[in-house]
Amino acid sequence: MTSNAEIIVSGAGPVGLLLACELALAGVRVTVLERRTEPVAQSRALTMHGRTLEMLALRGVADRFLARGMPIPSGHFAGLPTRLDFSACDSTYPFTLFLPQSVTEQLLEAWAGELGVDVRRGATVESTGQDQDGAWVTGTRDGTPFRLDARYLVGADGARSLVRRQAGIAFDGLPPTKTAMLGDVLLRSPPPGRALSLGNPAGGLMVVPLGGELYRVIVVDAQEIDVPVEAPLTLEGLAAATRRVAGDDYGIHAPQWLSRFSNQTCLAQSYRQGRIFLAGDAAHIHLPAGGQGMNVGMQDAMNLGWKLAGVLRGGASASGIASLLDSYEAERHPVGAALYRNTLAQSALMMNSFDPAGQALRATLSELIKGPELNAALAHDLSGFGIRYAAALLPVAQGVEVCARWTGRRLPDWPLRHADGTVSSLYRHLAGGRWLVLRVAQDGWQSPLDDDWVETVTAAVPGREAELDGVAALVVRPDGHVDHAIASAMVANT
Ligand SMILES: Cc1cc2nc3c(=O)[nH]c(=O)nc-3n(C[C@H](O)[C@H](O)[C@H](O)COP(=O)(O)OP(=O)(O)OC[C@H]3O[C@@H](n4cnc5c(N)ncnc54)[C@H](O)[C@@H]3O)c2cc1C
Structure with missing residues (x-):
């Protein structure tokens, strides 16, 4: 297998695909290696936040995503009864877009195709390396070994990132201690209203319509909170947990996807090692609460993409920006740390709050976020609208006054x-x-x-x-x- 890529991206999830588009837009030659031969049919993410839509609008493609999704003006923090109100955010997109991750990936891959990105499916990266001139990967495709060389390598290869492990970058954090259940299922008698969210001493439940009779049911069951994430989930198990929390299983049947997820929370110690970068789940994992992992990852990709392109195309040095690539970690690692903190806080409120003290804490916070200022602060945090980078990248000429x-x-x-x-x-x-x-x-x-x-x-x-x-x-x-x-x-x- 040969390639004349300047950048290799390992992983064609939403983060790798968006990064590839951003690079190709600037004329950078990029090859994306993806071990799966077909796109994933199941959708982990259902929520696209307003800042991600702004990013897509910055490149003129937001309408494609808006056309396939449904705007929802509010969101949740830790499943608290008081919703977060995005409608007051200063944006053309003051909402979250309900859009299955499989559609997001399909639209990104189509865009990548239009931009001429070389996406190679069925190609598994098995080892990586770098020296002062470039980075390389070796792997296997269709049973045939390959080696590819490029100027830089980006690991957008998800939570178990081989690129991260081979680069020796520590993934510090907390092991999984609590788990929740997820089922994409049909319901014979769904709860009334668009979506159901409830919490009580028995646990928490969310029921979200996915189209037709298909629903996503997420249960945090106090009784099964310590079950390991690897333990198989059965339809009967999900139905029983739903009954324990809600008193009804809504006629749950015909599961399309049954799974557990955990509160494991980790952050890569660094996002860069020489010519190798990490983005998305390769750099941060956490409890999926508030719909953030994919969004923050796509925002990592945008931040890194134009910087790599600026360095490769000479714009950065011609403009006197000395350490543009270092600014990726300087800007995005603090965002990952904030994500780590807010999802851990949500984990405490959702998975460790079944006793009277925990219930009282939930009720108190729910009351507090009825106040518009606190509500807006959390809405800005979760949506990405609130991100502000600490320092200017451009050297400011002497005598120039900056506001x-x-x-x-x-x-x-x-x-x-x-x-x-x-x-x-x-x-x-x-x-x-x-x-x-x-x-x-x-x-x-x-x-x-x-x-x-x-x-x-x-x-x-x-x-x-x-x-x-x-x-x-x-x-x-x-x-x-x-x-x-x-x-x-x-x-x-x-
Ligand atoms: C239940 C659940 C609900 C969620 N809901 C939301 C939500 O609403 N909003 C949100 O923002 N986030 C959500 N998330 C998180 C979101 O799904 C992830 O953050 C997102 O998928 C990360 O994207 P990624 O591209 O970094 O990684 P991935 O999507 O994991 O993609 C990595 C890709 O790399 C490929 N790969 C891995 N190793 C190799 C290799 N060695 N060689 C070649 N290819 C390789 C994989 O096959 C995969 O395609 C949710 C997660 C869960 C579990």
Whole structure:
């Protein structure tokens, strides 16, 4: 097997596929190796968060996902009765999209195909290595051994990541101690309403319609909370647990998928070792609560993709960004650590709260998040809307005054009004994966970015005048986060 790839991605899950698209968009040659010969039919994830939709909108493909899913304006934290309200979030997508992971992967693989990504199914990576010039993998496809070389290797190969293990990167954390049950099943007499979520001293239950008579039933059963994750789950076992928690099994039958999942929580000690990177479940695993693993992983992929492309295509060095690839771990490891924390907290509230004290804690928190500020803080955390990177990546020239309040903030898809009266969308200017300098006030300031890697637009942002007071220009990264903002006073003085 040969390849002229500049990047090898191990794993064609949602994270590997999105990363490959982001690289191909910038003209980088990428080969994705996937051991499965066919896409997975079952869907672990059902929730796509608003920030992931924004990311897809940044590249002009969000509509494909919206067309296949159903927007839901609220979500949950630890299955508490008070829902998280996304509708107040400042975004074109103030909701979660109900979309099975199998559809997400199907749409990503189709997009990868359009961009010319070389996805090789049935190819299992068995060993990896690197030196100062590049990285390589060896493996087997159709019984035939192969070796592929490239400039960089990314492990998007899931929780048991071979790439992570071979690179010797520690996966620190907590072992599985509690488990829950999952069944995609038919229900003869489903509970009324769109979805059911309940919690009591016997445990917790969620019933979510998947289409037709198919439902996902998730049970946290106090009586079976210590059963190991590997123990097989039977339909009878799921039905009995459902009855214990809800007093009814809703006529459960015809299982399509029965499984257990655990509260195992681990975070890779580093996301990079030389020319090898980790993204998605290869870097972080946790209790699937609040619909986050795939979303955070896809956001890892976006963060890494444009940076690798910037380094390979020369934009980074031409723009004076010395350590762009190091910034991947600097920015995303703290996001993984926050994910670790919030899912562990949810695990305590969902799987360790059956006694009166635990029930009282749940009731207290549920009351507290009725307050709009706390509710919004959690909604921003889980959705990814709240992520703000700590530092500017671009060197700021001496004498340039920066408005620090903008550094690292994500931008929603603002409408921009141009001097000729036309209106365009901010995200449209980022669709090619390049930087954007948005001049909102005076002209005159020269961007330090390499011309091939930046578009410059002069426009007003209707409705945002107060927010942008004192700002002359926003230097926006390809992922829609502000790198830094130039103060008006500085421009006036140049
Ligand atoms: C019950 C449940 C519900 C969930 N719900 C949500 C949700 O609503 N929202 C959400 O955001 N997340 C959710 N998640 C988490 C989500 O499913 C994962 O975070 C997501 O699949 C991670 O994507 P990935 O691409 O990193 O890894 P994976 O999806 O695991 O993909 C890794 C790929 O790498 C391939 N691979 C592995 N090893 C090799 C090798 N050696 N060679 C070649 N290929 C290899 C695998 O075959 C696989 O296709 C849920 C998880 C569970 C268990």
